[in-house]
Amino acid sequence: MSIGNPPSDDRPPVADDRPPVGHALAQARLAAGLTVEEVSSSTRVRAPIVHAIEQDDFSRCGGDVYARGHIRTLARAVGLDPEPLVAQYAAEHGGIGPTPTPTAPLYEAERIRSEPRRPNWTAAMVAAIVAVVGFVGFTVFNGGSDGSSQPVAGKPTAVSTTKSASPSHTAATNTQPDPTESAIAAAPADKVTVKITADGAKSWVSVTDSNGRSLFQGNLPAGQSMSFTDEKKISLIVGNAGAVKLFVNGKDIGRAGTTGQVQRLNFTPGDPQAG
Numbered sequence: 001m002s003i004g005n006p007p008s009d010d011r012p013p014v015a016d017d018r019p020p021v022g023h024a025l026a027q028a029r030l031a032a033g034l035t036v037e038e039v040s041s042s043t044r045v046r047a048p049i050v051h052a053i054e055q056d057d058f059s060r061c062g063g064d065v066y067a068r069g070h071i072r073t074l075a076r077a078v079g080l081d082p083e084p085l086v087a088q089y090a091a092e093h094g095g096i097g098p099t100p101t102p103t104a105p106l107y108e109a110e111r112i113r114s115e116p117r118r119p120n121w122t123a124a125m126v127a128a129i130v131a132v133v134g135f136v137g138f139t140v141f142n143g144g145s146d147g148s149s150q151p152v153a154g155k156p157t158a159v160s161t162t163k164s165a166s167p168s169h170t171a172a173t174n175t176q177p178d179p180t181e182s183a184i185a186a187a188p189a190d191k192v193t194v195k196i197t198a199d200g201a202k203s204w205v206s207v208t209d210s211n212g213r214s215l216f217q218g219n220l221p222a223g224q225s226m227s228f229t230d231e232k233k234i235s236l237i238v239g240n241a242g243a244v245k246l247f248v249n250g251k252d253i254g255r256a257g258t259t260g261q262v263q264r265l266n267f268t269p270g271d272p273q274a275g
């Protein structure tokens with residue numbers, strides 16, 4: 001029998017009352033009323049990897065960097081603060097501390113390819129040329145408006161005035177800071193338009209279109225509104241239904257549900273009620 005001290009463990013101690021990272025993510029997903037497939041669709045993390053992470057198996061992530069990126073992505077998807085979970089992962093698995101990483105490996109490759117800065121010079125040159133052309137055009141139109149000169153020959157003044165007035169009116173309309181009210185008021189009959197307002201408290205919200213594409217996912221702060229339009233269907237998952245008011249195709253249908261209730265709703269053209 002050997003006598004001596006037990007082998008040392010260089011990993012930092014972890015609090016006993018803190019659940020493992022994967023278990024915490026799974027609990028938060030269930031509390032938000034989401035399935036693994038819904039989380040996989042919104043985050044682009046494959047469902048088998050989501051299952052493995054929730055069982056604290058990070059071997060399928062491809063390394064510590066990708067594991068931390070997946071933890072951040074999944075935490076945001078289920079409404080958790082990702083940084084404590086990343087720090088806990090580093091403590092439990094002997095990895096290095098949290099470092100800034102992309103939210104998914106898909107975007108890491110895109111970021112690396114975009115590092116060369118030469119296109120920035122090209123963009124600056126294009127912007128300068130556009131500015132010069134715009135200034136010249138503005139000067140030409142102002143010079144012709146007082147009747148003292150005719151910089152463009154052969155075209156009646158009335159036609160030029162009509163064509164220039166129409167785009168300026170359209171531009172003024174399109175630069176409204178908050179388009180939600182006008183979008184609801186002019187909701188087309190052949191499309192579905194949904195406006196979501198967080199009234200009095202924040203709520204976690206997921207919005208997808210008729211093709212299953214994620215339009216928005218995250219916390220909607222109290223007092224803020226968002227509008228979405230699709231030709232066939234808008235699908236919602238609302239984490240705190242009592243804090244959310246809905247306007248569907250220009251009609252106020254009230255709150256999505258009761259406080260703390262998770263609601264799944266579908267809307268189509270012609271609705272004011274859930275499909």
